[in-house]
Amino acid sequence: MSTHVLVLGAGMVGVSTALALQQRGHHVTLVDRNARCLETSYGNAGIIQREAVRPYGFPREWRAILRVASGRGNEAHYHLGGLPGIALRLARYWAHSAPAAYAPIAEAYERLIAHCLTEHARWMDECGAQDLVSRNGWLQSYRTPAVWHAAAAEALRVADRAGLDCAVLDGAALAAAQPALQAPMAGAIHWKDAWSVSEPAELVERYAALFVKKGGVVLVGDARTLRQQGRGWAVDTASGSVDAEHAVLALGPWSDQATRALGYKLPLFVKRGYHRHYRRGATLALPMLDMEQGVMLAPMKRGIRITTGAEFAPLDAPSTPVQLHRAEQSTRSLLDLGEPVEAQPWRGARPCTVDMKPVIGAAARHRGLWFNFGHAHQGFTLGPVCGRLLAELMSGETPIVDPEPYSPARF
Ligand SMILES: Cc1cc2nc3c(=O)[nH]c(=O)nc-3n(C[C@H](O)[C@H](O)[C@H](O)COP(=O)(O)OP(=O)(O)OC[C@H]3O[C@@H](n4cnc5c(N)ncnc54)[C@H](O)[C@@H]3O)c2cc1C
Structure with missing residues (x-):
């Protein structure tokens, strides 16, 4: 039955949900406080990560934890004052990252992300977005031979099990694949199934x-x-109040505030991230993650976009782009980076859950209220498949994957 649905939040997740509902005959109004896409779906690295079959767990190895805690690693940074507010949620994230708890999470994640390319392709074909998309994969690169060897062996195992296409490149093959590199690296893993977008x-x-x-x-x-x-449900807009039978919250990192206001206590938190563009003649042939420096380098329309790893800090705390400064320094030893394009870095926040899975489905205590948020490191990838999943649930159709692992009721 066709109904009127309000979708709140017009990032990748909200827009994809609106399209999927519309495709099923619903009348949809999409509402965002911004007229343009400016938040997390704006600032990411633009990779549609078909290979990301294992969500980012909390490091379980003491050496990795100590690296982050001591501030030596660049993959994570934290505001000491912000930690007490999220300590319990981080403890649950840590517990869900233990091998026995993690295995079923990764299995569910793999079943969902398996549909990311086909679901994006549907909307890309319809809207004519081929000029924005490259289908050549991305590189996970390493500076230290021993680290590269270990990572390559693990990548081949994952690729074999999950049916992914990956190639292990030694230093020479990496230099050939990425001609802009000016310094030797140990090697890389080329994840070939992934796509990348030149302006997310x-x-x-x-x-x-x-x-x-x-x-x-x-x-x-x-x-x-x-x-x-x-x-x-009703919401106030610049064109007056709009009401509808159903409302979908797709507010990315702001979903916590919205759900709390309605009386829900979901274990959500954010991992903040920064980006900045750098422009010079040479550009990258493929996006490249400098694993040991925690730096993603993505070729974009505006130049090379450097994006950073996780910053554990309150959503609205002032920017502290120390990871970006370190990333810029370490990248200058690899590339002729040029000057930054923007005066200040962009800051955003990955919307995370303690069990690494998004929250998709009906709200427990409000008729006609639905959730679609918490896509963490892969929301740009997962938007279309998760939009489809929620639209199927709302329309009473057979869902594309078992929705139970994503149900809000699991909390
Ligand atoms: C540095 C970085 C790199 C990343 N790289 C990748 C990547 O390569 N691949 C990938 O798949 N994912 C990546 N991600 C993750 C991905 O960007 C996010 O998971 C995804 O964008 C989340 O989409 P969303 O629609 O849920 O949230 P958002 O894009 O943040 O959208 C939420 C929307 O809600 C709106 N909103 C908020 N409050 C209100 C309000 N009160 N009223 C109305 N509207 C409101 C906002 O304006 C916003 O438009 C990256 C993230 C970061 C930070």
């Missing part, structure tokens, strides 16, 4: 334009005004 926000905006072309409505409004009204 533009892809989201093309999906949103497709939604509008097909009759969808996009309005500027504040999700904090969401309230129950009659048998449904």
